[in-house]
Amino acid sequence: MTVVAHRFDDSVAVVTGSTRGIGAGVAKRLASEGARVVATGRTREAGERTVDAIREAGGEATFVRADMRNRDDITALFEATVESYGGVDVLVNNAGIETETGVTEATIDEWELVVETDFRGFWLCAKAAADRMDEGAIVNTSSNHAFLTMPGLFPYNAVKTGINGMTRAMALDLGPHIRVNTVNPGWVAVERTVSEMGDDRRRELESIHPVGRMGTPEDVAAAIAFLASDEAGFVTGTTLLVDGGRAAVMQDDTLPDYRQRRVDGPGTHSEGGA
Secondary structure (H helix, E strand, O other): OOOOOOOOOOOEEEEOOOOOHHHHHHHHHHHHOOOEEEEEEOOHHHHHHHHHHHHHOOOEEEEEEOOOOOHHHHHHHHHHHHHHHOOOOEEEEOOOOOOOOOOOOOOHHHHHHHHHHHHHHHHHHHHHHHOOOOOEEEEEEOOHHHOOOOOOOHHHHHHHHHHHHHHHHHHHHHOOOEEEEEEEEOOEOOHHHHHOOOHHHHHHHHHOOOOOOOEOHHHHHHHHHHHHOHHHOOOOOOEEEEOOOHHHOOOOOHHHHHHHHHHHOOOOOOOOOO
16 A cells, blocks of 8 residues: 555544554554554553554554543543644544344343444544544544445444444534544455455455455555545545445355356356346
8 A cells, every 4th residue: 555655744643443453554554644643442452562563663653541432431532642642633433343143132232332332432532532623534434334234233234324324414513624534344354354264255255346355454544544634625424435346246146257257258157146
């Protein structure tokens, strides 16, 4: 990925859920472009690894432990940010969690876990950041689950759809000086995802993406960096799918079948969908 040097010079960025995966990739990307980054999450050891990587690359960062379900932690996070760096210019709401439960199986505790972390926490962080921003940008990380759902992920699917609506409401209420947008990643090869799948499953997933591969944290980080930058100064209240074209595929088996027929040449055909 091409880094835009100095794009975030003199900016302070708070990235929630930045102990690993997409969040760590975002924190590193913003720091590489000049931002002073506040990484945050529940696990100090993992968060410090993100900070160490940024510092080793010549960037500036600090870690503040915070649980997005805890309102006092969120307040303390932004107070510490202002104390360390004097303000906030960019907020990336990235913390998230999921439960593998359907509509009838989900419990109140599971619902509240996802809603409080992935939804209420986004609002409280945006509220705290906006109170400390003269102008700036907020980017909410949602998911392609806001557009294409899977069974057995009811709280997660519902909340990710809600984030898109939250973003539009925030954009209206916080403009014109604060822009708010959403990034909706698809399949991203983070540590947990990769460790849970074998080679066959990985090849299958790659085959149903028009770009022919799964995403990386760096792919998502590049999109977030753009939306957080002045280059996106006329962009607010929108959602950006970063899913390798996954949402364009109506039926999974048709794409790899089409590609195989292109390899085999004209005259070959297999039964497919619409």
